[in-house]
Amino acid sequence: MKVDYHMHTTRCGHAVGTMDEYVRQAIKLGLPEIGFSDHLPLSPAPEGTWSCDWAMQEKELPEYREEIVRLQTKYPQITIKTGIEADYFPESIEKTKSLLANYQWDYVLGSVHHIGPWPIDSSVYLDEFDKRDLYKTYEIYFSLVIAAAQTGLYDIMAHLDVIKKYGHRPSEDLSSLYNDLALELKKANVAAELNTSGFRKVAAEIYPAPPLIQKLVEAGVPLTLGSDSHAPTEVGMDFAKALELLNKFGVKEIATFTARKRQMVPLK
Numbered sequence: 645m646k647v648d649y650h651m652h653t654t655r656c657g658h659a660v661g662t663m664d665e666y667v668r669q670a671i672k673l674g675l676p677e678i679g680f681s682d683h684l685p686l687s688p689a690p691e692g693t694w695s696c697d698w699a700m701q702e703k704e705l706p707e708y709r710e711e712i713v714r715l716q717t718k719y720p721q722i723t724i725k726t727g728i729e730a731d732y733f734p735e736s737i738e739k740t741k742s743l744l745a746n747y748q749w750d751y752v753l754g755s756v757h758h759i760g761p762w763p764i765d766s767s768v769y770l771d772e773f774d775k776r777d778l779y780k781t782y783e784i785y786f787s788l789v790i791a792a793a794q795t796g797l798y799d800i801m802a803h804l805d806v807i808k809k810y811g812h813r814p815s816e817d818l819s820s821l822y823n824d825l826a827l828e829l830k831k832a833n834v835a836a837e838l839n840t841s842g843f844r845k846v847a848a849e850i851y852p853a854p855p856l857i858q859k860l861v862e863a864g865v866p867l868t869l870g871s872d873s874h875a876p877t878e879v880g881m882d883f884a885k886a887l888e889l890l891n892k893f894g895v896k897e898i899a900t901f902t903a904r905k906r907q908m909v910p911l912k
């Protein structure tokens with residue numbers, strides 16, 4: 645079975661298309677299960693955070709959830725899960741916790757988009773890379789992903805190496821960073837996402853990089869699939885390439901979630 649657990653909606657302010665169109669595209673592709681995972685409200689993002697207004701408003705949350713229920717009734721031929729993508733801000737973890745606790749989710753995607761106030765995957769602040777040591781920046785980024793996983797707030801860690809989005813790659817060998825990350829995710833009992841949106845970015849590579857996927861597999865971290873689609877045509881995009889990688893690394897099952905309970909299901 646294949647799933648697409650990472651789909652956005654217009655509520656985040658930078659996606660297009662109706663939710664119906666995302667669902668219809670998934671049906672057209674023959675996906676048996678999908679999940680919406682729009683951005684949990686960031687408002688207020690921690691003080692001093694550089695401009696980032698890509699999340700839905702708090703008042704939109706109930707309607708977001710109702711819409712998914714409506715879609716599930718309208719399209720019984722596909723399973724539609726209620727997910728959410730929640731940023732990890734070390735400073736406002738209690739706020740995140742209380743927002744998440746208001747609703748029953750099928751799964752929560754954990755995302756690190758910031759190092760301190762800096763949104764690392766924003767094209768507006770790419771200069772910041774030039775001011776920092778790249779390897780050190782990767783090290784800090786991965787340590788934040790680990791810290792996020794350790795909070796226990798998240799079921800799936802999203803786009804593990806999105807820091808490479810605009811092509812910033814250290815020349816150093818990353819295998820010890822990859823190794824630590826994989827072992828810590830295993831210890832934290834979270835799943836990791838193969839996110840195909842990396843293929844569509846400057847990085848032109850899946851998140852995470854294949855050598856990191858290999859470490860995750862070796863460590864026994866459960867994997868799942870997401871397109872990070874911000875348009876209906878992006879649903880399930882490049883899944884053939886992701887499946888090829890899973891096959892290459894001998895992965896036979898993927899993680900699915902219902903009411904935050906993980907279940908491994910055979911890929912075929």
Ligand SMILES: [Zn+2]
Pocket residue numbers: 729755757802803
């Ligand atoms: Zn994200």
Ligand SMILES: [Zn+2]
Pocket residue numbers: 650652729872
């Ligand atoms: Zn996303």
